[in-house]
Amino acid sequence: MGNRFICMTKKDAKEIAGTRSKRLGNRSQRKLPSEEELLHRQVLSLALHQSQRFEGSMSRRFNGGNTSSRRRPLSDPFSNGKQLSEFLETLKCKKIVLIHGEGFGAWCWYKTIALLEEAGLLPTxxxxxxSGIDxxxxxxxxxxxxxxxxxxxxxxxxPEDEKVILVGHSIGGACVSYAMEQYPEKIAKVIFVCATMVSNGQRPFDVFADELGSAENFMQQSKFLVHGNGKEKAPTGFMFEKQQMxxxxxxxxxxKDVALAMVSMRPIPLGPVMEELWLSPEKYGSCRRFYVQTLDDHALSPDVQEKLVRENPPEGVFKIKGSDHCPFFSKPQSLHKILVEIAQIS
Incomplete structure (x- = not known):
């Protein structure tokens, strides 16, 4: 009886092993989608369903409440061109204007531009x-x-009836704020990415005071100042050393992105970052604002970013874990997903 039992067990095991091997063989023959295809499907699926969940590296806050994200399985809702077209038609504003921060240029957005275009949006x-090649x-x-x-x-x-979504990074947030005061009717939404979302009467430089010291001390003592009109005259800009940057x-x-930045960054004009911004509730205050916080930021610390949000509350706050001051380099996919979601918020 015992021998028969052992014999049957070996036979069953052999059959099971054969079946499993066959399944594995079939599975290995399937063509797996590329990383780019997976990213494309994931982003479009999130946008179509107005998903409220993202990768574990991100969280968001609306109206004072925190919502952490969890990853979920995603189907492919865009198996044909008709569904993609329907998705694009749901967006009232597809044009996104990307504004760089101090020393950078349009070149720093190259990853974001590619991802947004792939999602069917129109980035500029x-x-x-x-700056850049200007x-x-x-x-x-x-x-x-x-x-x-x-x-x-x-x-x-x-065009008269057209609006855009503005995205400002770092001190570029001051330029975006200035534009909000000048042309609020042209702006659908504004997204500040670890940016100087200043309050009325504040200077962009003041936001960085914790890292760089007061503006007065910086002007008198900083070794990073640029005297474009001669040493005997007032400084015209500043630029950090490579290791400092x-x-x-x-x-x-x-x-590779750091190497690109090292050969592309230009001096930062001093006057604009030392200028006070005057922002009115009627113009600046009429624009919808969102803020993206970078939680491993050494240039604009998470505490400073949180202070900016408290002092000048936006409609929504998103957070990216593990990102330095340049999420378009360090966390491009996470940043992209946030931009896509904000774009489709009604």
Whole structure:
């Protein structure tokens, strides 16, 4: 009896092993979608269903309440072009204007641009005056209105019935705020990405006081100042040393992106960041604002970002864990998903 039992068990085990091997063989022959296809499906699925859940690296807050995200299985709702077209038609505003921060240029958004275009949105990245490949001499940019001119020109040239979503990074948030005061009717939503979301009468530089010291001490003692008109005259800008920039901005970013930044960043005009912004409830206050916090940020600490949100509360707050001051480099997919969700909020 015992021998028969052992014999049957071996036979059963052999059959089970054969069946399993066959299944594994079939599975290995299936064509797995590429990483890009998976990302594309995931993003479009989130946008279509107005999903309220994201990767564990992100959380968000609306009207004072926290909502943490959990990942869930995603189906592919865009198996044909008709469904994709229907998704695009649900968005009233598909144009997104990306405004870089201090020293950067339109080039820093290259990953975000590619992801947004793949999702069917219409991104435009601008070079502020004296930034990126803009030919303006940085030493001649002395006012926020001059620094923001490419953005203001872009808004002025929009068709009368057209609006855009503005995204401002770091000190670019001051330019976005200035634009909100000038052309609120052209702006559907504003997204501040670890940005200087200043209050009325505040200077953009004041936001960084915890890291850089007071504006007065910085102007007198900083070794990063640029004297474009000669040492005997007032400084015209500032620029950090490479190692300083790496520690402040890029400690979580890929080496290739850091290398790109090191050869692309330009001096920061001093006048615009030392200028007070005057923002009215009727204009600036009429625009819908959202804030994206970066929780491993050395340039604008999470505590400072939280303070900005408390002092000038936006409609919604999103957080990205593990991101340095440049989420478009260190966490591009997480940033992208947030931008997509905000774009489709009605």
């Amino acid at each position: 990245a601008l070079d502020l005056a004296g 030919i303006t001499d940085t030493n001649h940019v002395t006012k926020l209105s001059e620094y923001s001119k490419p953005l203001i020109d872009h808004l002025q040239n929009l 790496k520690g402040l901005y890029f400690h979580q970013s890929p080496a």
